[in-house]
Amino acid sequence: MILVVGGAGYIGSHLVKELVEKEKVIVLDNLSTGHREAVDSRAIFVEGDLGDEEDLQMIFSSYPIKAVMHFAAFSLVGESVIDPLKYYQNNVASTITLLNVMMRNNVKNFIFSSTAATYGIPNVDVIDEKTVTAPINPYGHSKLMIEQILGDFSKAYGLHYVVLRYFNAAGAHESAKIGESHDPETHLIPIILQQLLGQRDQISVFGTDYDTADGTCIRDYIHVTDLASAHILALESLLNEEKSAEVYNLGNGLGYSVKEVIETCEKVTGVEANVVMADRRAGDPARLVASSEKIFTELGWKAERNLEQIIADAWKWHQKQQY
Ligand code: UDP
Numbered sequence: 001m002i003l004v005v006g007g008a009g010y011i012g013s014h015l016v017k018e019l020v021e022k023e024k025v026i027v028l029d030n031l032s033t034g035h036r037e038a039v040d041s042r043a044i045f046v047e048g049d050l051g052d053e054e055d056l057q058m059i060f061s062s063y064p065i066k067a068v069m070h071f072a073a074f075s076l077v078g079e080s081v082i083d084p085l086k087y088y089q090n091n092v093a094s095t096i097t098l099l100n101v102m103m104r105n106n107v108k109n110f111i112f113s114s115t116a117a118t119y120g121i122p123n124v125d126v127i128d129e130k131t132v133t134a135p136i137n138p139y140g141h142s143k144l145m146i147e148q149i150l151g152d153f154s155k156a157y158g159l160h161y162v163v164l165r166y167f168n169a170a171g172a173h174e175s176a177k178i179g180e181s182h183d184p185e186t187h188l189i190p191i192i193l194q195q196l197l198g199q200r201d202q203i204s205v206f207g208t209d210y211d212t213a214d215g216t217c218i219r220d221y222i223h224v225t226d227l228a229s230a231h232i233l234a235l236e237s238l239l240n241e242e243k244s245a246e247v248y249n250l251g252n253g254l255g256y257s258v259k260e261v262i263e264t265c266e267k268v269t270g271v272e273a274n275v276v277m278a279d280r281r282a283g284d285p286a287r288l289v290a291s292s293e294k295i296f297t298e299l300g301w302k303a304e305r306n307l308e309q310i311i312a313d314a315w316k317w318h319q320k321q322q323y
Pocket of ligand 1: 207
Protein backbone atom coordinates (compact mmCIF):
# COMPACT_ATOMS: atom_id res chain seq x y z
CA MET A 1 0.00 0.00 0.00
CA ILE A 2 1.18 3.53 -0.83
CA LEU A 3 0.54 6.49 1.49
CA VAL A 4 -0.14 9.70 -0.43
CA VAL A 5 0.08 12.69 1.89
CA GLY A 6 -1.76 15.64 0.37
CA GLY A 7 -3.65 13.39 -2.03
CA ALA A 8 -6.71 15.68 -2.02
CA GLY A 9 -4.74 18.59 -3.48
CA TYR A 10 -4.35 19.59 -7.10
CA ILE A 11 -1.32 17.51 -8.06
CA GLY A 12 -1.81 14.78 -5.43
CA SER A 13 -5.37 14.01 -6.59
CA HIS A 14 -4.21 13.55 -10.19
CA LEU A 15 -1.46 11.20 -9.04
CA VAL A 16 -3.94 9.20 -6.93
CA LYS A 17 -6.23 8.73 -9.95
CA GLU A 18 -3.35 7.07 -11.87
CA LEU A 19 -1.89 5.20 -8.90
CA VAL A 20 -5.12 3.41 -7.89
CA GLU A 21 -4.88 1.53 -11.22
CA LYS A 22 -1.67 -0.13 -9.99
CA GLU A 23 -1.49 -0.06 -6.19
CA LYS A 24 -3.62 0.11 -3.06
CA VAL A 25 -3.62 3.74 -1.97
CA ILE A 26 -4.32 5.55 1.30
CA VAL A 27 -4.60 9.34 1.28
CA LEU A 28 -3.88 11.53 4.30
CA ASP A 29 -5.01 15.14 3.89
CA ASN A 30 -6.12 17.81 6.34
CA LEU A 31 -8.31 19.45 3.64
CA SER A 32 -6.82 22.87 4.40
CA THR A 33 -6.47 23.47 0.67
CA GLY A 34 -7.46 20.08 -0.76
CA HIS A 35 -10.92 18.82 -1.72
CA ARG A 36 -12.48 15.58 -0.47
CA GLU A 37 -14.34 15.21 -3.81
CA ALA A 38 -11.02 15.19 -5.67
CA VAL A 39 -9.92 11.91 -4.08
CA ASP A 40 -10.61 8.86 -6.24
CA SER A 41 -13.19 6.63 -4.55
CA ARG A 42 -10.89 3.60 -4.87
CA ALA A 43 -8.44 5.16 -2.36
CA ILE A 44 -8.87 5.02 1.42
CA PHE A 45 -9.21 8.54 2.79
CA VAL A 46 -8.05 9.71 6.22
CA GLU A 47 -8.63 13.31 7.26
CA GLY A 48 -5.63 14.30 9.35
CA ASP A 49 -2.45 16.29 9.51
CA LEU A 50 1.03 15.19 8.54
CA GLY A 51 2.36 17.05 11.58
CA ASP A 52 0.24 14.90 13.90
CA GLU A 53 2.28 11.92 15.09
CA GLU A 54 -0.82 10.07 16.31
CA ASP A 55 -2.60 10.31 12.95
CA LEU A 56 0.54 9.08 11.26
CA GLN A 57 1.22 6.25 13.70
CA MET A 58 -2.37 5.04 13.36
CA ILE A 59 -1.87 4.73 9.60
CA PHE A 60 1.51 3.00 9.82
CA SER A 61 0.20 0.60 12.48
CA SER A 62 -2.97 -0.24 10.53
CA TYR A 63 -1.72 -0.59 6.95
CA PRO A 64 1.32 -2.21 5.31
CA ILE A 65 2.80 0.99 3.86
CA LYS A 66 5.72 0.40 1.50
CA ALA A 67 6.27 3.95 0.27
CA VAL A 68 5.16 7.51 1.02
CA MET A 69 4.51 10.22 -1.57
CA HIS A 70 4.41 13.70 -0.08
CA PHE A 71 2.39 16.48 -1.76
CA ALA A 72 1.10 18.27 1.35
CA ALA A 73 2.79 21.66 1.23
CA PHE A 74 1.90 25.30 1.03
CA SER A 75 3.21 26.62 -2.27
CA LEU A 76 2.56 30.33 -2.74
CA VAL A 77 5.73 32.39 -3.02
CA GLY A 78 4.13 35.71 -2.04
CA GLU A 79 2.39 34.24 1.01
CA SER A 80 5.65 32.61 2.12
CA VAL A 81 7.35 36.01 2.22
CA ILE A 82 4.55 37.50 4.34
CA ASP A 83 4.12 34.46 6.63
CA PRO A 84 7.34 32.39 6.61
CA LEU A 85 6.43 30.66 9.88
CA LYS A 86 3.47 28.97 8.19
CA TYR A 87 5.85 27.61 5.53
CA TYR A 88 8.60 26.44 7.88
CA GLN A 89 6.03 24.93 10.28
CA ASN A 90 4.19 22.90 7.66
CA ASN A 91 6.66 22.35 4.85
CA VAL A 92 9.67 21.70 7.10
CA ALA A 93 8.66 20.84 10.70
CA SER A 94 5.65 18.68 9.80
CA THR A 95 7.64 16.91 7.09
CA ILE A 96 10.29 16.04 9.67
CA THR A 97 7.54 14.55 11.85
CA LEU A 98 6.42 12.44 8.88
CA LEU A 99 9.98 11.29 8.17
CA ASN A 100 10.51 10.50 11.86
CA VAL A 101 7.42 8.28 11.99
CA MET A 102 8.46 6.62 8.72
CA MET A 103 11.92 5.78 10.10
CA ARG A 104 10.39 4.46 13.34
CA ASN A 105 8.16 2.15 11.32
CA ASN A 106 10.95 1.12 8.98
CA VAL A 107 9.29 2.59 5.88
CA LYS A 108 12.16 3.79 3.72
CA ASN A 109 10.81 4.78 0.32
CA PHE A 110 9.88 8.43 -0.16
CA ILE A 111 8.87 10.61 -3.09
CA PHE A 112 9.04 14.32 -2.45
CA SER A 113 7.39 17.16 -4.38
CA SER A 114 9.93 19.91 -4.81
CA THR A 115 10.01 22.95 -7.03
CA ALA A 116 11.78 25.13 -9.57
CA ALA A 117 11.78 27.75 -6.78
CA THR A 118 14.82 25.95 -5.33
CA TYR A 119 16.87 27.47 -8.18
CA GLY A 120 16.08 31.10 -7.32
CA ILE A 121 17.14 33.33 -10.23
CA PRO A 122 19.22 30.96 -12.34
CA ASN A 123 21.97 32.31 -14.58
CA VAL A 124 21.32 29.76 -17.33
CA ASP A 125 18.62 29.63 -20.03
CA VAL A 126 17.74 26.00 -19.43
CA ILE A 127 17.95 24.65 -15.89
CA ASP A 128 19.29 21.16 -15.25
CA GLU A 129 19.71 19.43 -11.91
CA LYS A 130 23.33 20.60 -11.63
CA THR A 131 22.28 24.26 -11.77
CA VAL A 132 23.10 25.92 -8.46
CA THR A 133 20.21 25.97 -5.99
CA ALA A 134 19.80 29.41 -4.41
CA PRO A 135 16.17 30.05 -3.43
CA ILE A 136 15.04 33.66 -3.04
CA ASN A 137 11.96 33.15 -0.85
CA PRO A 138 10.86 31.10 2.19
CA TYR A 139 8.86 28.70 0.00
CA GLY A 140 11.95 27.76 -2.01
CA HIS A 141 14.04 27.60 1.18
CA SER A 142 11.53 25.27 2.85
CA LYS A 143 11.65 22.82 -0.07
CA LEU A 144 15.44 22.89 -0.35
CA MET A 145 15.79 22.29 3.41
CA ILE A 146 13.82 19.06 3.06
CA GLU A 147 15.94 18.03 0.07
CA GLN A 148 19.03 18.47 2.26
CA ILE A 149 17.44 16.54 5.12
CA LEU A 150 16.60 13.69 2.74
CA GLY A 151 20.25 13.51 1.64
CA ASP A 152 21.39 13.21 5.26
CA PHE A 153 18.67 10.66 6.14
CA SER A 154 19.66 8.60 3.15
CA LYS A 155 23.27 8.36 4.32
CA ALA A 156 22.47 7.86 8.01
CA TYR A 157 19.28 5.77 7.99
CA GLY A 158 19.16 4.21 4.54
CA LEU A 159 16.17 6.25 3.36
CA HIS A 160 15.55 5.79 -0.38
CA TYR A 161 14.09 8.84 -2.06
CA VAL A 162 13.32 10.62 -5.29
CA VAL A 163 12.90 14.39 -5.35
CA LEU A 164 10.82 15.80 -8.21
CA ARG A 165 11.28 19.50 -8.93
CA TYR A 166 8.14 20.69 -10.68
CA PHE A 167 8.08 23.67 -12.98
CA ASN A 168 4.60 25.18 -13.68
CA ALA A 169 1.95 22.52 -13.13
CA ALA A 170 -1.20 23.20 -15.15
CA GLY A 171 -4.10 21.50 -16.94
CA ALA A 172 -6.67 19.03 -15.63
CA HIS A 173 -7.57 15.36 -15.90
CA GLU A 174 -8.91 14.48 -19.37
CA SER A 175 -12.20 13.36 -17.78
CA ALA A 176 -12.69 16.94 -16.46
CA LYS A 177 -13.80 15.35 -13.16
CA ILE A 178 -10.79 16.74 -11.29
CA GLY A 179 -8.75 19.87 -11.90
CA GLU A 180 -7.22 22.98 -10.40
CA SER A 181 -9.21 24.77 -7.68
CA HIS A 182 -7.42 27.18 -5.37
CA ASP A 183 -9.00 29.83 -3.17
CA PRO A 184 -7.83 32.44 -3.83
CA GLU A 185 -6.57 31.49 -7.29
CA THR A 186 -3.19 33.04 -8.11
CA HIS A 187 -1.97 30.93 -11.05
CA LEU A 188 -1.87 32.28 -14.56
CA ILE A 189 -3.78 29.70 -16.62
CA PRO A 190 -6.82 29.33 -14.31
CA ILE A 191 -6.99 33.11 -13.95
CA ILE A 192 -7.03 33.58 -17.73
CA LEU A 193 -9.69 30.89 -18.21
CA GLN A 194 -11.85 32.30 -15.41
CA GLN A 195 -11.71 35.69 -17.15
CA LEU A 196 -12.67 34.12 -20.47
CA LEU A 197 -15.65 32.54 -18.69
CA GLY A 198 -16.71 35.95 -17.36
CA GLN A 199 -15.85 35.08 -13.75
CA ARG A 200 -13.28 37.91 -13.58
CA ASP A 201 -13.23 41.36 -15.14
CA GLN A 202 -9.65 41.33 -16.35
CA ILE A 203 -6.27 39.61 -16.45
CA SER A 204 -3.30 41.57 -15.08
CA VAL A 205 0.05 40.89 -16.73
CA PHE A 206 2.58 41.22 -13.92
CA GLY A 207 5.51 43.06 -15.50
CA THR A 208 6.17 43.98 -19.12
CA ASP A 209 9.77 45.17 -18.76
CA TYR A 210 11.55 41.87 -18.14
CA ASP A 211 14.60 40.99 -20.22
CA THR A 212 12.63 38.63 -22.50
CA ALA A 213 11.52 38.94 -26.14
CA ASP A 214 8.11 40.49 -25.32
CA GLY A 215 9.01 41.80 -21.86
CA THR A 216 6.82 39.32 -19.92
CA CYS A 217 7.97 36.38 -17.77
CA ILE A 218 8.71 33.02 -19.34
CA ARG A 219 7.68 29.78 -17.64
CA ASP A 220 7.72 26.07 -18.45
CA TYR A 221 4.15 24.71 -18.20
CA ILE A 222 3.71 21.01 -17.56
CA HIS A 223 0.48 19.03 -17.71
CA VAL A 224 -0.57 17.66 -14.33
CA THR A 225 -1.18 14.22 -15.91
CA ASP A 226 2.43 14.19 -17.15
CA LEU A 227 3.53 15.03 -13.61
CA ALA A 228 1.48 12.10 -12.33
CA SER A 229 3.10 9.67 -14.76
CA ALA A 230 6.58 10.83 -13.66
CA HIS A 231 5.64 9.98 -10.06
CA ILE A 232 4.56 6.48 -11.06
CA LEU A 233 7.90 5.87 -12.80
CA ALA A 234 9.81 7.31 -9.85
CA LEU A 235 7.87 5.05 -7.47
CA GLU A 236 8.59 1.96 -9.59
CA SER A 237 12.29 2.81 -9.65
CA LEU A 238 12.31 3.04 -5.85
CA LEU A 239 10.32 -0.15 -5.31
CA ASN A 240 12.56 -2.04 -7.77
CA GLU A 241 15.54 -0.72 -5.80
CA GLU A 242 16.97 0.95 -8.90
CA LYS A 243 17.18 4.38 -7.29
CA SER A 244 18.09 5.47 -3.79
CA ALA A 245 18.76 9.20 -3.82
CA GLU A 246 17.84 11.13 -6.97
CA VAL A 247 16.66 14.58 -7.96
CA TYR A 248 14.80 15.20 -11.24
CA ASN A 249 13.38 18.26 -12.94
CA LEU A 250 9.92 17.94 -14.43
CA GLY A 251 9.13 20.35 -17.24
CA ASN A 252 8.44 20.54 -20.95
CA GLY A 253 11.75 22.12 -21.84
CA LEU A 254 9.77 24.86 -23.60
CA GLY A 255 9.26 28.35 -22.30
CA TYR A 256 6.19 30.49 -22.94
CA SER A 257 5.79 34.14 -22.00
CA VAL A 258 2.72 35.40 -20.15
CA LYS A 259 1.56 37.07 -23.37
CA GLU A 260 2.03 33.85 -25.34
CA VAL A 261 -0.01 31.91 -22.76
CA ILE A 262 -2.84 34.44 -23.02
CA GLU A 263 -2.75 34.24 -26.83
CA THR A 264 -2.79 30.44 -26.74
CA CYS A 265 -5.80 30.50 -24.37
CA GLU A 266 -7.62 32.79 -26.81
CA LYS A 267 -6.76 30.48 -29.71
CA VAL A 268 -7.83 27.27 -27.93
CA THR A 269 -11.10 28.69 -26.56
CA GLY A 270 -12.01 31.14 -29.33
CA VAL A 271 -12.77 33.81 -26.69
CA GLU A 272 -11.03 37.18 -26.54
CA ALA A 273 -9.31 38.13 -23.27
CA ASN A 274 -9.52 41.43 -21.43
CA VAL A 275 -5.90 42.13 -20.51
CA VAL A 276 -4.32 44.98 -18.55
CA MET A 277 -0.63 45.61 -18.03
CA ALA A 278 0.44 45.77 -14.38
CA ASP A 279 3.53 46.11 -12.20
CA ARG A 280 5.89 43.25 -11.57
CA ARG A 281 4.93 40.79 -8.84
CA ALA A 282 7.61 40.51 -6.12
CA GLY A 283 9.89 37.49 -6.34
CA ASP A 284 9.24 36.52 -10.00
CA PRO A 285 12.35 35.46 -11.95
CA ALA A 286 12.22 36.48 -15.65
CA ARG A 287 12.66 32.98 -17.02
CA LEU A 288 12.32 29.45 -15.60
CA VAL A 289 12.67 26.66 -18.14
CA ALA A 290 13.67 23.08 -17.28
CA SER A 291 15.86 20.53 -18.90
CA SER A 292 14.20 17.17 -18.17
CA GLU A 293 16.96 15.23 -19.95
CA LYS A 294 17.98 13.41 -16.79
CA ILE A 295 14.62 11.78 -16.08
CA PHE A 296 14.24 10.98 -19.78
CA THR A 297 17.61 9.23 -19.88
CA GLU A 298 17.23 7.41 -16.57
CA LEU A 299 13.50 6.64 -16.32
CA GLY A 300 12.31 7.17 -19.90
CA TRP A 301 9.88 9.96 -18.94
CA LYS A 302 9.03 12.95 -21.06
CA ALA A 303 6.14 15.38 -21.16
CA GLU A 304 3.55 14.12 -23.67
CA ARG A 305 1.17 17.10 -23.62
CA ASN A 306 1.90 20.56 -25.05
CA LEU A 307 0.55 23.95 -24.01
CA GLU A 308 -2.53 23.67 -26.27
CA GLN A 309 -3.45 20.35 -24.66
CA ILE A 310 -2.88 21.76 -21.17
CA ILE A 311 -5.21 24.67 -21.91
CA ALA A 312 -7.82 22.51 -23.67
CA ASP A 313 -8.06 20.17 -20.66
CA ALA A 314 -8.11 23.06 -18.18
CA TRP A 315 -10.85 24.73 -20.25
CA LYS A 316 -13.04 21.59 -20.10
CA TRP A 317 -12.58 21.53 -16.33
CA HIS A 318 -13.26 25.22 -15.68
CA GLN A 319 -16.41 25.20 -17.81
CA LYS A 320 -18.11 22.86 -15.34
CA GLN A 321 -15.87 23.01 -12.32
CA GLN A 322 -17.29 20.68 -9.68
CA TYR A 323 -15.46 21.90 -6.56
N1 UDP B 1 1.08 36.03 -13.81
C1 UDP B 1 0.48 37.17 -14.35
N2 UDP B 1 -0.80 37.47 -13.96
C2 UDP B 1 -1.51 36.71 -13.08
C3 UDP B 1 -0.90 35.54 -12.54
C4 UDP B 1 0.40 35.24 -12.93
O1 UDP B 1 1.09 37.90 -15.14
O2 UDP B 1 -2.66 37.05 -12.75
C5 UDP B 1 2.46 35.68 -14.21
C6 UDP B 1 3.42 35.58 -13.06
O3 UDP B 1 3.97 36.84 -12.75
C7 UDP B 1 4.46 34.59 -13.62
C8 UDP B 1 3.62 33.69 -14.52
O4 UDP B 1 2.42 34.41 -14.80
O5 UDP B 1 5.40 35.27 -14.41
C9 UDP B 1 3.25 32.37 -13.87
O6 UDP B 1 2.73 32.64 -12.59
P1 UDP B 1 2.03 31.55 -11.68
O7 UDP B 1 1.56 32.21 -10.44
O8 UDP B 1 1.01 30.82 -12.51
O9 UDP B 1 3.17 30.49 -11.36
P2 UDP B 1 4.64 30.67 -10.69
O10 UDP B 1 5.60 30.80 -11.85
O11 UDP B 1 4.62 31.85 -9.79
O12 UDP B 1 4.83 29.38 -9.95
